[in-house]
Each structure stands twice: as structure tokens, then as C-alpha cells.
Amino acid sequence: MHPNIATLLSANLGESRTRHLLSLVSVPDGLPSDAEGRATRAEIAQALNMVLFAGILDRVPTGRAYTDDVAATGGKVVFDHGALRTVKWRDNGALPEGEAAFTRILRPLGYRLNGNYPLDRISMTGRSYAHADAPEGIAQFFVSEFHPERFSDAFREAVGRVTGNSADPLTPRAQTLLWQLDRDGVLTVADGAELIGLLVPCFERQHGVPRLADYETLLRESAEMAWIATEGNAFNHATDRVDDVFGLSEQQKALGRPMKDKVEVSGSGRVKQTAFRADTVRRQFIGAQGETVERDVPGSFYEFITRDRFADAPAASPRVDLGFDAGNAQGIFKMTAAV
DSSP states (O other), X not given: OOHHHHHHHHHHHOHHHHHHHHHHBOOOTTOOOOTTSXXXXXXXXXXXXXXXXXXXXXXXXXXXXXXXXXXXXXXXXXXXEXXXXXXXXXXOTTSOSTTHHHHHHHHHHTEEEEEEEEEGGGTEXXXXXXXXXOTTTSOEEEEEEEOGGGSOHHHHHHHHHHHTTOOOOOXXXXXXXXXXXXXXXXXXXXXXXXXXXXXXXXXXXXXXXXXXXXXXXXXXXXXXXXXXXHHTTSOSXXXXXXXXXXXXXXXXXXXXXXXXXXXXXXXXXSEEEEEBOOOEEEEXXXXXXXXXXXXXXXXXXXXXXXXXXXXXXXXXXOOBOOOOOHHHHHHHHGGGSOO
């Protein structure tokens, strides 16, 4: 049982959704607890991740259908990592540039940098963050920065118009609670639940409705930046850690689900990834005459990963390869390249 996590979830999702989510998603055993019953940073991080995972299920029907299938057979999803896209650009409104919008949140929650990944084919840099208290159990964050300076003048101008009015969703109250959590490693359960509720809006789009002309300019040069224009800082994808990603891929294809054509395999051979193609969402744009225009665009998606253990790890404490691979990531990111 994980009473603190259940309480943190119930305060943000309600009891019914919490029971359902706990039936779908595995909670790692052995998370640090506090003798006085306060919520530890590990418990708060786990609960926040589960709330964000619930958001993916709301937005990604294909992922929800898969997760329901897993639950129907008595299994649970092992949430491996969530992916975020940011823009490293000076004209970013009130929102901190690039991954700074999230590292200021992740560090007090107990996350530490786990790897750097140049994603040069898509003009991004990725960084992974693993939880210091339970790196194999609590989902990582894969945070990517997009680099507009590598594109044309027209493209950069469009980026500025899209992101230049971004708001900063991190409230003074949230900053206070993060500071206390960073200092003490714990919060009262009530404060932990409040903090989660204050942090969830940070994982949304922070800029206004984009102009259709700007979106089309971005799309001509970068599907990744076009995706950010409509979806912002929402989870680009969430990932289930499975035993056999190859077998799962063939199974999901047989069910007619929109699976990536091939499995991506890391240079080490230990990390294998595939994904559903992004579900289509309908988004609003501002037309040439200021009118509201709607278009179908790629939304978020659901990924799968198999992580092998290091062969030379002691048998008593086998260690999972928690790394990523730049080639894998760039292949996976293409799931949002087309409707």
C-alpha cells in the first residue's frame, strides 16, 4: 500500500479516478517515507508523474486503449519516462528559456541530470533526468530544447511571434513549496497535494493561439517546432517499460493500431524503443483576417521501451540501463511529423 501517494492523487484527481489510475500504473516499492507521515519528495514526484500520465490517457485514445488492454489482463503499466519539448529562445515571454522552465521544478523534486543527447537531425538537444531516490522505479523526464537559431530568418521570426507571449505558470506559492521541498526533502501531505496541483499547469501550452501563417512557416522547416506551436510544454509522449518491445510491436500491429514501422535499437543494444503514431487533435489558429480557423494536427503519443540490464552488474543487484540514445530519440520524435 502507498497511502501518501493515494492521498496525493485523490486530492488532485478524485477518489474514483485515483482508484482507476492505481489499477493501471505500477507504483514502485520501497520509496522513501517519512517517520512523521509527511510526503517525501519521492512520493510527490511519483504522484505528479501519475497525474501527468493520466493526462496522456485523456489526450491519446490509442494509448488509453492499450493501457485498458493491459489492465484487463491483470497487468499494470510501468511508467518509464515522460518527454517534454521546450524552445531555447530569447523571445520566450515570461517563461524561462528552454529546459530551465522545468529544471527549476525537477531539481527540488529530487531529479538529477542523467545524460545529454545531441539531436542534431532535428535541431534539438535532449537531456534525461532520473530521480536520485529511486532511479529505476520513478519515471524519468526526457527534456528537449529546440534551437531556432539553426533555421531561416522567416522561421525565427515566426518562432518569436508564437512564443513571445508565453506566460510563466509557476506561481509564487509553488515556488515557496518547491524551495521548502528542496531544503527539507519532505512536505506535509496537504502541501504536497497542493504543490502537485500547482505544477500540473506547467505541463501545458504557455503561449496563445498561434497564427496559421506562422504555423505553416514552422511546419515547412521543422515538424518538431510546429508541434510545439500547437501543444507547447505538454507531455509529447509517455512510455511504458515492457519486457519485449519487438513482440509487443507485432501484437499491436496485428490489432490494427498505428505502430511505428520499426523498433529503434540503441548503439549499445540494451535500449529498444517503438511507439504508436501520434493521435490527431483539432486545434485553433488565427487566420489571415483575424478569424478563428481549425485544423487537424498531430497531438501526443504513447511509446514503449525495453531496457536490458548491464551484463557486468552484480547478480545480487542487477542494474537496468537507464540511458537513452540520440538515434532512437530522433526516430521516436518523428511520430509527430505527420497527421
